[in-house]
Amino acid sequence: MLLQLNNIFKWVTTGGQRIFLLKDINLEVEEGEFISIMGPSGSGKSTLLNVIGMLDTFDEGEYNFMDESVHSLKEKHRSNLYKQYIGFVFQSYHLLDELTVKENLEMPLIYKKIKGSERKAMVADMLDRFNIVGKKDLFPAQLSGGQQQLVGVARALISNPKLILADEPTGNLNSKQGEEIMELFKQLNREGVTIIQVTHSEKNAEYGSRIINLLDGRMV
Amino acid sequence: MIKNYLKIAWRGLIRNKGYSSINIVGLSMGLAACMLIVLYVGHELSYDKFHGNADNIYQAETEMTFGKDPIYIPYLDYSEGPKSKISVAGIEEYLRYQKISENVLVTNTETPSLKFSEDNILFADPNFFEFFSFNLTNGNKREVLINPNSMVISERIATKYFADADPIGKSLQLFGNMLFTITGVAENPPSNSSIHFDFIMPISSMLRIEKYKEDIEQGYSNFTTLFLLDELADPKMVEASLLNSIGKNSGDDLQKKYLLKPLRSLHLGEDWAKNKYIRIFPLVALLILILALVNYASLSTARSTTRSKEVGVRKVMGAPRKAIAQQFYFESALYTVISFVFGYFLCLTTQSKFFELLGVEVDKAFIYSPEMLLSLLLLLLLTIFLAAAYPAILLSSFKPIVVLQGKMSKQQGGVALRKFFTVFQFSISVVLIICALVMDRxxxxxxxxxxxxxxxxxxxxxFSGNLGKHFGAFQEEVSSLSEIVETTSGILPLYKGHNMMSAQSDTGDEMIFLPTLTINKDFISMMGLDWAIPPKDSIAQMGNKSAVIINQAAVARLSLKDNPIHQKINDRYEIQGVLKDFNYSSLHHKIGALSLFVKNDPSYAWLEQGGVLYAKVGPKTNIPTILDELKIIYQKYENEQPFEYYFLDDVFDSQYKAEDRLAKIFGAFTGFAILIAVMGLFGLATFTALQRRKEIGIRKVLGASVENVATLLSKDFLKLVLLAICIASPFAYWFMDKWMENFAYKAPISWWIFVLAGVGTLAVALATIGFQSIKTATTNPIKSLRTE
Incomplete structure (x- = not known):
């Protein structure tokens, strides 16, 4: 089992009242799954994804990731854990404007303290795999949305994560570009990467092997 | 990794040209000002440090107390130096020298056309070059001054008289017909030496010159005398034993004491005004540096909103906080190094002007000396450390979840601190503006x-005694010039000093030093001095030796009767008249007691030590022409001393040179401070407008006019500037009130100075913000409201 959420609650207190963002979430994810999280705006999709990605905390419950109990880990260990095993893909790509495609891909490797020559090889490999060798010296602003998201996915993949978390990865793309990204996800999944995506689109959700529906912080 | 940081920093710098240049220009100006001050203060503090024995050399001073007021004489007699070395424990060596006070004509006998009137002429003990650490380019330190006919000259003098030829063995003629053989050439004394010389001759040669010989033989000579003390000797003990061994001989009832002044303290101890600079300047430098740094920090953090996404992405990609902080540190370091390089060039190109303004000379060699370069390097490191710290801490603290979801509100990213920074910058500017205005007043x-x-x-x-012999003819000839309205004479130029006599108060229980002016009879009318009690006889009659005129302050100081005419001072000088008080020295001091002696026959009176001719020039005279004419007449009677002249009002003004310099420097720094503050404000206004784009878009869609929006944006900043003015005014008042304590006569610190400073600052701030506000207010809201 890759990860397991048991009775996860998350809330904010406004005016003395608890407003639940996540309510009693129980979820088990096996390696190799492709899960789509769906639900209307404000139902807690992104919050759930951030909790899984360890970017956000929760108030109650247990979270085990690869046999480590995340809820009892210190901040530093937790960030080490997600750095090692999780890759993020964002709706608005979040590429660094000042860096070229090549440098954007290289960045996570620098923080992993991987040697320069090795980094080069890994970046070249990834550029090759995604067919963007010709774009390697361009800046994000010089790319189309689809190409930017392609780089975003490549960046998420470069450090060989077990799990990819994608928050509406096609939200800013037109349908053709969106389709390409989803095809890419499907292929990656076939190669063994576990994927959890948040999406609004039924069609995109169909790419996954399992759909989780959220409403007001609850799984339905 | 560092390469990566620098690359990003560099790209960011290029991409945001406006922001970068504001940041760099501000910081480099601040640094340049700082460097100039570091150089100046470093130079002042390095005086005489280059002597190997600097820390063990002391200059002897005699303190004489007579009644209440002690006077200090920085000399010893010819014989006192050698005597002290023999009889006082702790004195290892002594050195005497005397600088000739008047100019001397120096001739190269081989080429008589090379004939100049020189000052900077010293007689010194033969161990001069061993005692001090002045370097000889030619000659042996131990032997150059042994022979009484020998002479050491400075390099510039060697070039002046002998061009490229080797001067060793050649002769120069001084004091009429005495020939001195050059035995050594010394490097020009560095600018941070308190001893300057161009010619040095052995003290023994003074005994061959009649006028010096007499003083030495009678025991009235004045030699600057320095002692090299044993490292373990206590200067206080040496002072005491000096009194025992050489102080006893003087038979009079003066209270005499010997003081030892450390060589290193001579320069700064000389003059209070200089000393105060040394204390004020580093403070001003620090203030400007802080201003520039605050500006930098304020701008960098203002940009934090645009940088926050980057921080978030990097953190999600696995960057630990330390790496982010490091990245911003390197970025600041890059900006600082660039600014430092610009600042250094700015400093080098402006240093000569700056030092000229301060009235100091600083050798190139000093500016590039290792110590100074090291100080500047320290300044660079300090700047990097300070400039980088706050942005690095703030920016690296962002939480990725917050910034990536765009939840960061305006309240984050140090808004309160930036407001504080703005108030701080403007407060300093306003304080400086007010100070500059008050000083100017x-x-x-x-x-x-x-x-x-x-x-x-x-x-x-x-003029000297040479001309004094022909004074009558000289004055006659000057008076006959059509441009000259009136002439008179005196023993010393007014405002440039006076003599002293000791006087007993009328009650007989107190001795005071009474300043005296010795003048020709026309002096009083020509200077427009008013009588309080006019003399009964005509002024012409007061030339007899026992007559004296005093001022009102002297009447009070000597406790005389209200009408003291015919009373006697010291049972000898009969008071003939009382003058109303007038300022005979600077306005720093209240008018003190004064006595005036009138000489009827100036040709005789000025014969010995020379004097001054006062000439009143007609109101519409062409000054250069009349000066040329005066010079021609002067040179008829005098060929040794150069022609010098002073305008009385210039001399009066020059008494405030220290204040004038301070005011100029303050003016310059005020300009700096305002410029830095304005640039900072401009940058802040730009970023605030950027941050509030969405809000302004909404307001415009809902019907806000351009004026509404511009007011909205400007109001907040103007409030801050107003607050700064309120904070700054009392401080400025307090500083200036303190400063004014230096003067007996003060201009009032009027309210309008504060109003002027306040209104001026507001106007500048408004102009700065206004441009940005209007630009933002006129932007089409569709642009700013488009979702990202």
Whole structure:
């Protein structure tokens, strides 16, 4: 089992009242799954994804990731854990404007303290795999949305994560570009990467092997 | 990794040209100002440090107390130095030297056309070059001054008289017909030496010159005497034993004491004004550096909103906080290094002007000395450390979840701190503006104060005893010039000193030093001095030796009767008249007691030590022409001493040189501070407008006009500037009130100075913000409301 959420609650207190963002979430994810999280705006999709990605905390419950109990880990260990095993893909790509495609891909490797020559090889490999060798010296602003998201996915993949978390990865793309990204996800999944995506689109959700529906912080 | 940081920093710098240049220009100006001050203060503090024995050398001073007021004489007699070495424990070596006070004509006998009137002439003990660490380029330190006919000259003099030829063995002629053989050439004394010389001759040669010989033999000679003390010797003990061994001989009832002044303290100890600079300047430098740094920090954090996404992405990609902080540190370091390089060039190109303004000379060698370069390097490191710290801490603290979801509100990213920074910057600017205005007022007051002396259009020509022999003819010839309205004479130029006599108060229980002026009879009318009690006889009659005129302050100081005419001072000088008080020295001091002695026959009176001719020039005279004419007449009677002249009002003004310099420096720094503050404000306004784009878009869609929006944006900043003015005014008042304590006569610190400073600052701030506000207010809201 890759990860397991048991009775996860998350809330904010406004005016003395608890407003639940996540309510009693129980979820088990096996390696190799492709899960789509769906639900209307404000139902807690992104919050759930951030909790899984360890970017956000929760108030109650247990979270085990690869046999480590995340809820009892210190901040530093937790960030080490997600750095090692999780890759993020964002709706608005979040590429660094000042860096070229090549440098954007290289960045996570620098923080992993991987040697320069090795980094080069890994970046070249990834550029090759995604067919963007010709774009390697361009800046994000010089790319189309689809190409930017392609780089975003490549960046998420470069450090060989077990799990990819994608928050509406096609939200800013037109349908053709969106389709390409989803095809890419499907292929990656076939190669063994576990994927959890948040999406609004039924069609995109169909790419996954399992759909989780959220409403007001609850799984339905 | 560092390469990666620098790359990003560099790209960011290029991409945001406006922001980068504001940041860099501000910081480099601040640094340049700082560097100039570091150089200046470093130079002042390095005086005489280059001597190997600097820390063990002391200059002897005699303190004489007579009644209440002690006077200090920085000399010993010819015999006192050698005597001390023999009889006082702790003195290892002594050195005497005397600088000739008047100019001397020096001739190269081989080429008689090379003939100049020189000052900077010293007689010194033969161990001069061993005692001090002045370097000889030619000659042996131990032997150059052994022979009484020998002479050491400085390099510039060697070039002046001998061009490229080797001067060793050649001769120069001084004091009429005495020949001195050059045995050594010394490097020009560095600019941070308090001892300057161009010619040094052995002290023994003084005994061959009649006028010096007499003083030495009678025990009235004045030699600057320095002692090299044993490292373990206590200067206080040495002072005491000096009194025992050499102090006893003087038979009079003066209280005499010997003081030892450390060589290293001579320069800064000389003059209070200089000393105060040394204390004020580092403070000003620090203030400007802080201003520039605050500006930098404020701008960098203002940009944090645009940088926050980057921080978030990096953190999600696995960057630990330390790496982010490091990245911003390197970025600041890059900006600082670039600014430092610009600042250094700015400093080098402006240093000569700056030092000229301060009236100091600084050797190139000092500016590039390892110590100074090291100080500047320290300044660089300090700047990097300080500039980088706050942005690095703030920016690296962002939580990725917050910034990536765009939840960061305006309240984050140090808004309160930036407001504080703005207030701080403007407070300093306003304090500086007010100080500069008050100083300017005070100087203006000095220049135009009614001091009871009619000082317009009066030129003073000092002359030596040589000319004194022909004074009558000289004065006659000057008076005959059509441009000259009136002439008179005195023993010293007014405002440039006076003699002293000891006087007993009327009650007989107190001795005071009474300043005296010795003048020709026309002096009083020509200077427009007013009588309080006019003399009964005509002034011409007062030339007899026992007559004296005093001022009102002297009447009070000597406790005389209200009408003291015919009373006697010291049972000898009969008071003939009382003058109303007038300022005979600077306005720093209250008018003190004064006595005036009138000489009827100036040709005789000025014969011995020379004097000054005062000439009143007609109001519409062409000054250069009349000066040329005066010079020609002067040179008929005098060929040794150069022609010198002073205008009385210039001499009066120059007494406030220290204040004038301070005011100029303050003016310059005020300009700096305002410029930095304005640039900072401009940058802040730009970023605030950027941050509030969405809000402004909404307001415009809902019907806000351009004026509404511009007011909205400007209001907040203007409030801050107003607050700064309120905070700054009392501080400025307090500083200036303290400063004014230096003067007996003060210009009032008026309210309008504060109003002027406040209104001026507001206007500048408004102009700065206004441009940005209007630009933002006129932007089409569709642009800013488009979702990202």
């Amino acid at each position: 005070q100087l203006d007051f000095f220049r135009h104060a009614d001091t009871g002396v009619d000082r317009e259009n009066i030129v003073m020509l000092p």
